[in-house]
Amino acid sequence: MTQPTLHTAETLRSRSEAVAGSLPALLADAQHLAATILLGEHGRKRHGMGDEFWQYRNAEAGDSLRSIDWRRSARADGLYVRQTEWKAAQSVMIGVDDGQSMGYSGAKSRPSKLRRAQTLAMALAILAVRGGERVGLTHLSDPPRGGEAQLMRMAAALMEERETPDYGAPSPQILPAGSRAVFFSDFLGDLTPLERALGQAADRGVKGALVQLLDPDEESFPFDGRTVFESMGGGLRFETLKAGGLRAAYLKRLAARKDQLRQIAARTGWRYHCHHTGDAAEPSLLWLYRALEKGAS
Structure with a gap:
């Protein structure tokens, strides 16, 4: 019989130490990524309050x-x-799916989908704060804020471990009217919560981007012969002797899922982008920044 009450303090301590150890690395990666993007001034070529x-x-x-x-x-x-130029500060809300499927990496040389999502999210937050924006996380009730302290709070919150299902789903708090938002996920689970979230966002004039993160193995399905497929949480398991025979059907379903995401985004004025964890992060960050700029114009 387990005695969870005896281990609670030790578990919380070990998790806190893990977060504290990973936080500097995440921030360093995000700051390096943000530094590679040449942004220029953040004005939006609309007249109003400003000094440019x-x-x-x-x-x-x-x-x-x-x-x-x-x-x-x-x-x-x-x-x-x-x-x-109009330079009024706006809000950028960021959602990062931390479902267990996001922990997958097909090779030790590649980051997990979650780590790449966290890095892209923090790099985007750094760029936004440098541009005079307020930033926040969609799963927190705290309002978006600017400044370096907010970046530290966000990084710590992203690294905090939580009990999560196999596949996550966006469940944002109320987004500030007229703000911009980004959801990072592999979007391999049920898309109904996503459609509901984007519908509510559209009602509040919120535009943004969906960034789908996939490991190269999930994109190409290189498996063959006897293979055991198991979800990251262990809740789903499937064994086959002819994995190669599933490739065509898998790729067809993946293509259909991408098309569905594009349609969901288009219906609500959002944009869709797919990022592979085997690729460099800089092009996706630049695409994302430009997508948000267009959404704000």
């Missing part, structure tokens, strides 16, 4: 005298108003 020059326009009825750029106007026949 955008353009001059002819003065119109109703413009205050304080808004007139007298130096520019002195060089022309009319009066001109100096406009600045």
Whole structure:
């Protein structure tokens, strides 16, 4: 008979030590990844409150005298108003699926899907904070915030171990209206919760991106002969003597799943991207940043 109460303190301590040991490595990887992306200024070419020059326009009825750029106007026949770029801080909400399927890696040389998702998520958060944005995690009730302290809180929360099912599903708190969001997952489980989450997001004017992470083995299905397939949590198990004979059917179903994700994203104004853990992370981070910029315009 087990006695969980006797091991609770030791379990919590060991988990805390594991998180503390992994946290610096995650932050270092994320900071290095973010440093490779050349962003430039974060203005959005819309006039409003800010301090970066955008353009001059002819003065119109109703413009205050304080808004007139007298130096520019002195060089022309009319009066001109100096406009600045819109640089109001917005919120970027990030969701990382930590279901047990995300722990898979087909080779020791490759990171797990979860670790790559955590790295991409933190690199994106770093870029957002540098651009004056607020960031947050979708599974937490805490509001999005800016600053280095928020990045540390997010990294610690991403590394915290929780009891999870074989396949995760997005279950975000209420997203700030008009914000942007990203969901990182392998999306190999039931997609009903995802459709519901994106529908609710669309109702609040939230746009964003779905990033599907797959191990190269999940993409190509290199298995042959006698093979035992088992879920990461051990809840599902399937044995076959002719794994190669399943390849065509598997690839067909995977392609159908990707098409379904694209359709779900398109219906709600989101974008879809597939990332393989055997590839470099930089192109996906750059794609993601640009996708969020377009979604905010």
